[in-house]
Amino acid sequence: MDERLEGGEPELRGWRNGPTWTYLIMLLASAVALVVSFVLSAETLEMARHPNEILGCDVNAVLSCSAVAQSWQAEIVKFGGLSYPNAFFGIAAESVFVTIAVIGLARVNVPRWFAACTWWGGLAALAYSYWLTSQSMFVIHAMCPWCLALMFSTTIQFMALSHATVTVQRLPAKARGLRKYYRLNFDLMIDVLWIVALCVLIIVVEGPALFA
Template sequence: MTSTENVIIDERPLRGWRHSAWWTYLVMLVASAVALGASFVLAAETLQLARHPESVLGCDVNSVVSCSAVAQSWQAEIIKFGGLSYPNAFFGIAAESVFVTVAVIGMAKVAVPRWFAVCTWFGGLAALAYAYWLFSQSMFVIQALCPWCLTLMFSTTIQFMALSHATVAVRNLPAKATGLRTYYRLGIDLMIDVLWVVTLAVLIIVVEGPALFA
């Protein structure tokens, strides 16, 4: 004998302070501001090395924790145009300035077109992928870690988490994403986000632990 069960799909909008515009975009604003500050520091150090290649930077601790080693690698200037190469930090300043502006707009509850919200999310995803590529190159190819680069990577991670939360909870995108709303309504995102950040930290400690604590 078979029976038909009625499945009730919860399509209610997300409610509560944790899903509000001011909170989700506030987290994004703080993370973006930290990333912007790190980008400014990296840009300043890049200029210092360009003027004084022999100089030792304040974050040059040893052969593993070394901003100079990362800044002088080809991965630090992958954009080339007109015969010139441009440091990644300059693009970081431009990108994070945009994300800071988006966060402020979100906190102010300004309505934006769907295409703008979608492009912003994909922009955040591109920034995250770029930060992780640089992180993987730094750890496994250059074999040196830059504290400011790590700050940028972790802040970009939190920035993307907050942006994704705001896109679903505030911008209501995708419109029929019932599963995503359940994901945030049940707080599963908190567990995944914490696990994500802890996994990154553990990876760094496992791979570079001896040199970090030497």
């Protein structure tokens, strides 16, 4: 007989719905995003020291880190007359997500407000990443390979965080539909379609120049 939670809702069981799997995926994605943020920060400093030097990720006119790094979108935060590269904030944000993933793997109970704020923070990071990607594709017309890696890792990070929020943290409290979505593994299909859609969009928009 199935174990049930308060209110008669079936308990979410299986290795995919436990903290080990969900937070491990989040940790791996966040670690990749953190490493990429460090690389982008290093390249930003390198370009500041040597403005005329070609970066290693400058493949062609479209796959060009320099074109993206020199745009105003790469430094949208300004304070005290100085501009701060987005990658610096990426280091700070991803360090937090790595820490949260480790806390989850350690099965430390956190307050519900903390889990909710973590999810909203993950959503904000995803929205920011998608905005930067859209600016690269439709405004700057250049793609930074490292930025693409950051976008995909942030996407997987958010998928895992959402999974953990619903199945481990059990938020929102009354969301049988969401828990059924994960219990029946519908998320696998949606996540794959999500990644494929991103790849197709990039190929459709920048494909001719990418493969020229």
